[in-house]
Amino acid sequence: MPKSFSDSPLRVLIALVTLGLVALASSCSKGPESAAPAKAGTVKIGFLVKQPEEPWFQLEWRFAEQAAADLKFSLVKIGATDGEKVLTAIDNLAAGGAQGLVICTPDTKLGPAIVSKAKAANLKLIAVDDRFVGADQQPMAAVHYLGISARKIGEAVGQTLADEMKRRGWTPADTAVCAITFDELATAKERTDGATAVLLAAGLPKERIFRAPMRTADIPGSFEAANTLLTQKSDVKHWLVCGSNDSAVLGAVRALEGRGVAVENAVAVGINGTDCIVELEKAKPTSFYGSMLLSAKEHGYKTSEMLYKWIKDGVEPPLDTRTIGTLITRENFRKVLKEQGIRE
Numbered sequence: 001m002p003k004s005f006s007d008s009p010l011r012v013l014i015a016l017v018t019l020g021l022v023a024l025a026s027s028c029s030k031g032p033e034s035a036a037p038a039k040a041g042t043v044k045i046g047f048l049v050k051q052p053e054e055p056w057f058q059l060e061w062r063f064a065e066q067a068a069a070d071l072k073f074s075l076v077k078i079g080a081t082d083g084e085k086v087l088t089a090i091d092n093l094a095a096g097g098a099q100g101l102v103i104c105t106p107d108t109k110l111g112p113a114i115v116s117k118a119k120a121a122n123l124k125l126i127a128v129d130d131r132f133v134g135a136d137q138q139p140m141a142a143v144h145y146l147g148i149s150a151r152k153i154g155e156a157v158g159q160t161l162a163d164e165m166k167r168r169g170w171t172p173a174d175t176a177v178c179a180i181t182f183d184e185l186a187t188a189k190e191r192t193d194g195a196t197a198v199l200l201a202a203g204l205p206k207e208r209i210f211r212a213p214m215r216t217a218d219i220p221g222s223f224e225a226a227n228t229l230l231t232q233k234s235d236v237k238h239w240l241v242c243g244s245n246d247s248a249v250l251g252a253v254r255a256l257e258g259r260g261v262a263v264e265n266a267v268a269v270g271i272n273g274t275d276c277i278v279e280l281e282k283a284k285p286t287s288f289y290g291s292m293l294l295s296a297k298e299h300g301y302k303t304s305e306m307l308y309k310w311i312k313d314g315v316e317p318p319l320d321t322r323t324i325g326t327l328i329t330r331e332n333f334r335k336v337l338k339e340q341g342i343r344e
């Protein structure tokens with residue numbers, strides 16, 4: 001028999017043994033997850049946010065990046081500020097080989113369109129922050145969602161304002177509430193409804209709780225809303241301010257300053273805790289008293305991790321996850337932000 005024939009079974013055997021050893025070694029070093037169908041590094045997910053300029057969303061992205069680095073998946077960050085951008089982004093993600101997306105949609109009514117597009121492209125989907133609303137105007141409970149306990153956090157804002165009012169010795173007769181509202185968004189409405197309900201229970205008369213609706217959910221939108229109210233109610237001595245997030249409250253604080261209301265005659269409490277850091281760092285205190293700090297890490301890292309495990313290991317996340325808030329003020333914000341990995 002020619003030499004080449006007698007050699008080849010041996011070569012094949014050696015090659016097989018070598019391959020087996022390599023496979024064994026790599027499965028040991030990768031740990032239990034290596035049993036999953038997708039190889040490490042092949043998972044790709046999109047993270048779409050409605051307001052990429054807001055520190056809150058930048059932090060969500062930062063924590064999602066951390067998850068991507070820890071779990072070794074690829075992350076595509078997309079600022080999706082309107083419906084068209086969202087739908088194009090989903091097409092692009094699918095074409096680019098992504099298997100899922102986390103999204104804070106610019107409009108919750110886009111929910112059904114997002115769901116059907118994601119389904120058609122075989123993309124797994126998690127809604128973060130803002131819950132999808134169906135054609136029947138109800139929350140889309142079948143879509144996986146991670147958001148805040150909005151009512152409770154709003155109530156904590158109301159309680160903080162009521163406590164400050166009491167501490168300062170203000171009476172319901174010389175105090176009024178400026179609630180900057182954005183009722184189009186359920187999570188925003190629940191927050192301001194929670195805050196005003198607690199203030200009502202704390203003794204503020206209904207007719208002194210003023211709602212100022214924002215046309216746009218940003219600082220200029222809240223400035224305008226507050227300014228209109230303050231112009232009409234120039235006889236109010238003390239103001240308690242709440243809103244759906246830091247931007248909503250910061251616009252009102254700027255409006256109070258513009259109307260010449262003294263810093264000590266107003267107390268404003270925000271939500272997010274991430275978009276007011278510069279405000280709290282100001283050497284001279286403003287009437288922005290504090291904020292309910294939300295967990296950007298849960299919203300950015302955990303959602304990405306849940307999606308990754310769903311794609312890679314078939315572990316379906318819970319349908320509805322809610323996170324809590326912690327009050328930060330000038331007294332404790334540096335310490336708390338450091339503990340939460342937001343500031344050095």
Ligand code: FCA
Binds near residue numbers: 130244246271
């Ligand atoms: C909404 C708000 C954000 C943030 C988030 C948790 O999306 O617009 O500012 O509060 O919920």
